[in-house]
Amino acid sequence: MFEIKKIAVGAGMKGKFVNKAVLTVLCCLLAAGCAGGAGRKPVEEAQSTLKVLYFNESAFYQQYGDLFSMENKNVELEVVSTQGLNNNLEDKTYEEAFNELVEKEKPDVLLLDPGTFAEYINDGKLLELDPLLKKDQYSVEGIYPGLLDMLKELGGSKLYGLAPTFYGNAVFYNRELFRKYGVEPPHDQMTWQEILDLARRFPADGDEESRVYGFGNDYSASVDYLINKIASSEDLMYVNPATMKVTVDTDSWKRVYELAIQASSAGVVYSPKDGGFMGGTIEQFYRSQPFLMGRAAMMVGDPFTLQMLKQAKTAIKDYKPFELGMVSGPVDPADPSTTRNAGINEIFAIHAQSANQDIAWEFLKFVNGEDYARVKSRSMNGDLMSRMGFMKDDNGQSLDVFYALKPKLNRNDMNSRKVPTEFRGQFQSLMSEEIALVQENKKSLDEALKTIQEKGQAALDQALKVQKDNKGNQGGDANEVFIMPRPAN
Structure with missing residues (x-):
């Protein structure tokens, strides 16, 4: 069993x-496994190699590579894996190690999270896609509009990447x-x-x-869960990334704490x-x-x-x-x-210095196209296809509700990489301890928030000092891909 x-x-x-x-x-x-698939027009060129940056080679082939290779037999895929990058940081931060890997391997296609995507756009490292869309008359009309708006917002009104799936x-x-x-x-x-x-x-x-x-x-x-979920929906940050100051002792945070504590205490x-x-x-x-x-x-x-x-x-x-x-x-x-409960896990973009931009563009068109969406929609579990109209009703239950709201960038997602990893665990423990005291009537909520603010700031200052003194030794594991916390479902 x-x-x-x-x-x-x-x-x-x-x-x-x-x-x-x-x-x-x-x-x-x-349940049953994945289905096989179809694609756009194959790449009709001599044997070529396309380098793709992804977090895991086998996961890439299962999700994207196998289907693309079936339609493009003249293209050999080479996966540059970021798995385990956190285990070999030495004296570097994860971002520095990631950037060095990109510089060394020079992948044609990059898998990026929203924060890194925005940074690479600002640094001129990504190829703008709008001219390619126009040239090939590649339609994006069937792609979830709110998702395209989010990608364009990250690109300053221009499109530098596409996302085959999103979460909602x-x-x-x-x-x-x-x-x-x-x-x-x-x-x-x-x-x-x-x-x-x-x-x-x-x-x-x-x-x-x-x-x-x-x-x-x-x-x-739990109360912690509710607080994190409510705060995430309302874009409240527990640390201001510009000043590195803890920001929980405010009226907005107090309202969130009260709502969560009262619901939990009522037993509902x-x-x-x-x-x-x-x-x-x-x-x-x-x-x-x-x-x-x-x-x-x-x-x-x-x-x-x-x-x-x-x-x-x-x-x-x-x-x-x-x-x-x-x-x-x-x-x-x-x-x-x-x-803010919908967003992007995987943005594919083309390296501005790629020597294989045409083939890289064919890959992006394929994994964001209708044929790919038609095939993969049969085996999606927790994520949603960006191409609308391919996710089927489930036992008569329409999935349109997941496309009803416009995704909005979450500041926590965009800025939280600046917050030391070890501090997050310390802060969560501190928050849990103070909430328990409030629930036991041993402290008022105002007193608890003041303590969380003061002790949290002390913990953050110490974590930042350790990070500065011992650059790069911030933990992590082989499964960690991007250091961008977002509350799970």
């Missing part, structure tokens, strides 16, 4: 990549529970305040193992005392998920949640399906037509 163990990863892009890998493995254990969230809800308890169902553009207010209208009594929760994500929705969110599922069989994993089991009215999820709902039917003998609903959100109340 398969065993699943809960894997703790730091919030962020690192967490996103690791979490994506874990979800993909789980899905492969439960929506508010999932159990229609049957809302009908049973006479609660008005969620609506599009839900804020966290509205989500948690709605959750309060469900009963909060009963046994922890069998009761209904107003809100319950796949893992325990799933936050088991034992921390929830920590290991066991696939069936035990699914039974531990309150929303999947019909015991939570709402959760915030992504397309992989739909896959888990399907697989639960086969993994649990007595599983009882329920009527699912989905609406857009969570959103920032100050800008409800946009979302």
